[in-house]
Structure formats: C-alpha cells, structure tokens
Amino acid sequence: MAGLKMVRTDSVAASAGADLRAENITHMFDTDDGALLALKDVSFTVEAGTFVGLVGPSGCGKSSLLLMMAGLLLPTDGRIAVRGETVSGPLPEDIGVVFQESSLLPWKTARENVEFPLYLRGVDRQVREKAALKMLDLVGLGEFTERRPHELSGGMKQRVAIARGFCQDPEILLMDEPFAALDEQTRMTLGDELLHIWDQNKKTVVFVTHSLTEAVFLCDKVLVMSARPGQILKEIDITLPRPRTYEMMATETFGQLRAEIWELIRETQAK
Amino acid sequence: MSMRTAGGNDDRSGWILLLKNPLVLRLACLGMILAFWEIAPRMGWVSPVMLAPLSATVISGVTDFGVFARNLGVTFGSLALALLIALGGGGAVGLLLGSVRPLRTTLLPIMSSIYAVPLVVVYPVFTAWAGIGVESKVLFGGLYGFFPMLLATAAGVRTVDGGYMVAARSMGATRFQMIRHIMLPAALPSIMSGVRIGSAMTAIGVVVAEMMAATAGIGFLITQNRTMFNTAEVYFGVFLVVVLAGTIDWAVSVIERRAGSSYPRKVRTL
Ligand SMILES: Nc1ncnc2c1ncn2[C@@H]1O[C@H](COP(=O)(O)OP(=O)(O)OP(=O)(O)O)[C@@H](O)[C@H]1O
Ligand SMILES: [Mg+2]
Numbered sequence: 001m002a003g004l005k006m007v008r009t010d011s012v013a014a015s016a017g018a019d020l021r022a023e024n025i026t027h028m029f030d031t032d033d034g035a036l037l038a039l040k041d042v043s044f045t046v047e048a049g050t051f052v053g054l055v056g057p058s059g060c061g062k063s064s065l066l067l068m069m070a071g072l073l074l075p076t077d078g079r080i081a082v083r084g085e086t087v088s089g090p091l092p093e094d095i096g097v098v099f100q101e102s103s104l105l106p107w108k109t110a111r112e113n114v115e116f117p118l119y120l121r122g123v124d125r126q127v128r129e130k131a132a133l134k135m136l137d138l139v140g141l142g143e144f145t146e147r148r149p150h151e152l153s154g155g156m157k158q159r160v161a162i163a164r165g166f167c168q169d170p171e172i173l174l175m176d177e178p179f180a181a182l183d184e185q186t187r188m189t190l191g192d193e194l195l196h197i198w199d200q201n202k203k204t205v206v207f208v209t210h211s212l213t214e215a216v217f218l219c220d221k222v223l224v225m226s227a228r229p230g231q232i233l234k235e236i237d238i239t240l241p242r243p244r245t246y247e248m249m250a251t252e253t254f255g256q257l258r259a260e261i262w263e264l265i266r267e268t269q270a271k
Numbered sequence: 272m273s274m275r276t277a278g279g280n281d282d283r284s285g286w287i288l289l290l291k292n293p294l295v296l297r298l299a300c301l302g303m304i305l306a307f308w309e310i311a312p313r314m315g316w317v318s319p320v321m322l323a324p325l326s327a328t329v330i331s332g333v334t335d336f337g338v339f340a341r342n343l344g345v346t347f348g349s350l351a352l353a354l355l356i357a358l359g360g361g362g363a364v365g366l367l368l369g370s371v372r373p374l375r376t377t378l379l380p381i382m383s384s385i386y387a388v389p390l391v392v393v394y395p396v397f398t399a400w401a402g403i404g405v406e407s408k409v410l411f412g413g414l415y416g417f418f419p420m421l422l423a424t425a426a427g428v429r430t431v432d433g434g435y436m437v438a439a440r441s442m443g444a445t446r447f448q449m450i451r452h453i454m455l456p457a458a459l460p461s462i463m464s465g466v467r468i469g470s471a472m473t474a475i476g477v478v479v480a481e482m483m484a485a486t487a488g489i490g491f492l493i494t495q496n497r498t499m500f501n502t503a504e505v506y507f508g509v510f511l512v513v514v515l516a517g518t519i520d521w522a523v524s525v526i527e528r529r530a531g532s533s534y535p536r537k538v539r540t541l
Contacts, residue, residue, distance in 0.1 A: 070441050071441075072437060072440060072441055090440050090441050090442075090443055092441065092442050092443030093443075095441070096441065096442070097438070097441045099434065099437075099438060101434055103434045103435060103437075103438040105435060105452075105453070105456070107456045107457075107459075116439075116442065116452075117442040117443065120439075120442055120443050120444050120445075120448055120452075121443060168442060
C-alpha cells in the first residue's frame with residue numbers, strides 16, 4: 001500500500017479523486033440538557049474530482065458532518081460511503097482534512113509539518129522531503145520551509161496546512177473553513193491559489209465556508225443546509241466555467257447564484 | 272588621605288565599574304563568606320564545634336580523601352538507581368494516568384494526596400522491609416522523586432490540545448505514533464519541570480535516607496562524624512552534598528537544552 005502511494009506522491013496529478021456519499025445521516029449529541037438533534041436525514045453525493053461547497057447557518061452541523069466524512073465521528077444513524085464502502089474510521093490514504101485552526105504542530109518546522117502524514121505512513125525520508133518541498137513551493141512558501149508555525153503569519157500557516165493536506169495526497173480533501181481566520185484580501189488570494197493547486201492535483205474537495213462569494217467562486221456545486229437540525233435545503237450547481245477568474249465575480253450569473261444561496265440561508269435563519 | 276583625594280578619582284570609578292560586574296560581585300561575596308568561614312571559628316566568634324575553619328575542613332577532606340571518595344561513589348550509585356525509579360517509573364505511570372481517562376479520574380487524585388504526605392515518616396518501614404543497605408535508600412529516594420515526576424507528566428499529557436490529536440488521527444497516526452509525536456512533545460515543557468523537581472527530590476531522599484539509617488554514603492558519613500564531633504569532616508560532607516546537587520542541576524540543564532532545542536520559546540514557556 002505504502003509503496004504504491006510513494007510513487008504517486010512523487011508524480012503529482014495522478015489521482016482524480018473518489019466519490020463520496022452521505023446516506024440518511026442523522027446525528028444526536030449527548031449534552032447535559034439531554035439529546036441534541038444536530039443533523040436530520042442528510043443525504044448527498046459528491047462526484048469524484050468535483051469541488052463541492054457546504055454552507056449553512058452557524059451551528060447547523062457542518063463541522064460535525066465533516067468529521068463524519070473523515071471517519072472521526074460516527075453518525076447516530078445512516079452512513080458515509082467512499083467508493084460505495086462504509087467509512088468507519090480514519091482512512092488517511094483516501095480522506096484528508098484541513099482544519100480551521102490550522103492544527104500545525106508548533107514544535108515542527110513547516111516542512112516537517114507537511115511531511116508528517118507521509119512520515120506516519122512510513123514513506124522514505126528523501127521521498128517525503130521532496131514531496132513536502134514541492135508542495136511548499138507550490139503554495140509560495142519555498143523560502144520558509146524551515147520556519148516553525150509561530151514564525152509564520154496566519155495566511156502562511158493556512159498555506160502550510162493546505163500543503164500538508166495535498167502532501168498527504170488523499171483522494172478526498174475535506175476543508176473546514178480553512179480561511180475563516182484570514183482577512184478578505186488574503187482569503188481571496190488563497191482561494192485562487194487553492195484552485196490553482198487543485199487544478200494540478202485533482203481531488204474530490206468538500207469545502208465548508210461562511211463566505212458565499214468564496215463558495216460560488218470555488219465550487220462546482222454548493223450544498224445549502226438549514227438551521228439546526230441540519231438538513232440539505234438545496235444543491236446548487238455553479239454553472240460558471242473553469243478556470244475561474246476574478247472578473248467572473250462581476251458577472252450577472254455570479255451575482256444571481258450568490259443571491260440564491262443567501263436567500264435560502266436568510267429564510268432558514270429567520271425560522 | 273590627601274593622596275586619595277588628589278589622584279584617586281579615576282581609581283575609584285574603576286573600582287565601582289568592577290563591582291558592577293555581576294561575576295566580580297558574586298566572587299567577592301563568595302570570598303567574603305569563605306573568609307568569614309576561616310576567621311570566625313579561629314577568632315572564637317563561633318565555637319569550633321559548630322563551625323570548623325575552612326582550612327581544617329579542606330585538610331580533613333584531603334587526608335580522608337579515600338573515605339570521602341568511596342562514600343560519594345556509593346551515594347552517586349544509589350542516586351542513579353533511585354533516579355531510574357523516580358524519572359522512569361514516575362514518567363511512565365504519569366503518561367499512563369494522564370492519557371487514560373478512567374485511570375486519571377480514579378488514581379490521579381490519590382497520587383496527589385500521597386504527594387502531600389511527608390514521606391520521611393515511612394522511612395522506618397522501608398528499613399524494616401529492605402534493611403539499611405543500598406536497597407532501602409534507593410527505594411526511598413526513588414519514591415521521593417516518583418510523585419512529582421508522575422504528577423508533572425500526567426498534567427502535561429492531560430492538557431495536550433485535542434485538535435492536534437484529532438488531526439494526527441485523521442492523518443493515520445497509530446496509538447504509539449500519537450504518544451511519540453503528539454503527546455510527548457506537547458507535554459515536554461511540563462515533563463521537563465517534572466524532571467527538575469523530581470531529580471532534586473530524589474537526591475534529597477537518598478541523602479536523608481543515608482543520614483537516618485545506612486551503612487555508607489555521604490549522608491551516613493555526615494551523621495557519623497557529627498556524633499563524634501568531627502566538625503571539619505561534617506562540613507566537608509556538606510560540601511560534597513552541594514557538589515552533588517550542583518551536578519544534578521547541571522545535568523538537568525543539559526537535558527533541558529537538548530530536549531528543548533526543537534521547541535519554540537513561546538510554547539516552551541506556556
Ligand atoms: N461534541 C459535541 N457535543 C455536543 N454538542 C455538539 C458537539 N459538537 C457539536 N455540537 C453541537 O452540534 C451542533 C452542530 O455543531 P457544528 O460544530 O457541527 O456546527 P457548524 O455548522 O460547524 O457551526 P459553525 O458554522 O459555527 O462552525 C451545534 O449546536 C453544536 O453545539
Ligand atoms: Mg464548524
């Protein structure tokens with residue numbers, strides 16, 4: 001397994017991602033005030049190699065859903081399936097996660113952090129080092145490979161986290177508001193860069209965000225969720241062509257799509 | 272008098288500058304203490320039974336060099352074994368108690384209570400079990416340092432950021448990799464403070480055990496000479512205990528520096 005994977009990390013852009021399905025996910029959290037229904041009968045399909053957004057009001061269960069897709073949280077009912085097979089635990093070769101708080105290890109350098117998933121898998125030092133440096137170069141941090149996280153800016157840290165996600169080289173990359181802590185200019189730039197990297201390393205991506213502009217700009221499809229208990233209100237196809245450009249943001253289509261999503265969220269929040 | 276006022280201005284500021292140098296100041300203080308040590312008993316300011324002059328202390332150390340060296344060796348040997356119990360055992364148990372929730376909630380409070388007990392009171396029990404040879408002081412010293420090491424390690428491991436653990440799990444870390452690459456490095460600052468306190472406590476435990484009941488070692492030598500009113504020998508023994516403590520302190524600093532070299536300062540001082 002590791003051997004096969006090693007070859008692939010070496011030659012970027014070989015995989016095209018796997019498909020992922022959520023089937024009738026219902027989830028209850030045990031809290032001090034009794035059971036809390038977080039998700040109710042959520043079903044959707046993410047086609048292999050597509051970029052799918054997940055938006056919805058705060059607390060509607062996006063992060064919980066993401067943890068389930070990563071095999072880090074088991075749903076009370078229903079199942080997550082990758083290539084038709086039920087996910088019952090972490091599958092690092094299939095599914096990677098980029099968290100909001102970049103969760104970089106403070107005692108490791110940027111390069112060591114990016115290498116870490118390959119190290120855990122037992123990949124040779126030279127191979128993983130090369131893969132990590134390549135990724136760091138791709139996110140524009142070629143000069144900062146030996147810096148520790150506390151020596152990097154917020155935007156740089158998220159770049160490292162993204163590089164780590166791609167270096168792990170899963171079929172599916174789950175991102176939970178990876179740019180939430182950044183200012184608007186930085187997040188626009190990083191979004192653009194993310195598309196660029198994704199273009200060279202095609203994967204299935206599920207991207208949670210609060211920014212509707214970001215969702216429309218990045219995604220092929222946006223899943224809009226209701227307020228708690230989270231349900232899928234609508235799947236919106238983003239019909240804009242690729243590659244995406246900043247000019248598209250000024251188009252009528254962009255505005256309409258963004259407005260449609262906002263309308264749905266506004267309604268569900270009002271209830 | 273007149274000379275000083277005439278040409279002494281430069282001289283004096285030179286002196287003041289010299290005294291402002293912390294190293295010079297420290298050496299000056301030390302010199303004064305040593306001088307007092309020598310002069311006070313000789314002038315009869317304190318009874319020679321209470322304080323032997325510095326020269327007599329040094330002479331006793333030189334003449335009985337063999338005896339002191341042998342006993343210092345015994346103490347160092349016992350200390351090494353006791354440290355193994357304290358740091359190794361305390362660290363391992365701390366890791367276990369800190370990371371396994373049911374153990375933590377049941378056993379950890381008990382451990383902190385035991386830590387509060389002055390363990391000296393149970394030393395007679397130790398000698399009853401293990402005799403007054405090396406075993407009992409190794410056990411006693413080890414036990415003395417065991418609890419602070421355990422508690423510091425457990426506290427460090429317990430407060431590891433859950434986010435790191437979740438991320439590592441998603442990247443496929445095994446349980447062992449999780450301990451080795453997340454828990455230990457994250458808990459390192461706390462573990463190192465455990466090492467510092469734990470080894471100091473262990474040294475105290477070993478020397479105290481030797482003083483209470485033993486057949487060899489620096490502590491034993493101090494007690495024996497005290498009962499015979501060999502004040503100079505007592506002071507030389509005390510001097511060797513200071514050397515012992517200094518050695519430990521230095522060793523811990525070396526470990527700290529090496530272990531912490533890959534650690535950002537921000538996190539280390541957390
Ligand atoms: N471990 C937990 N125990 C109890 N309740 C939880 C737990 N995790 C989440 N919840 C609850 O489940 C609901 C969904 O939480 P979740 O974090 O998935 O929302 P979210 O959509 O990601 O919100 P946000 O947009 O603010 O990040 C919330 O009401 C939250 O309080
Ligand atoms: Mg969330």
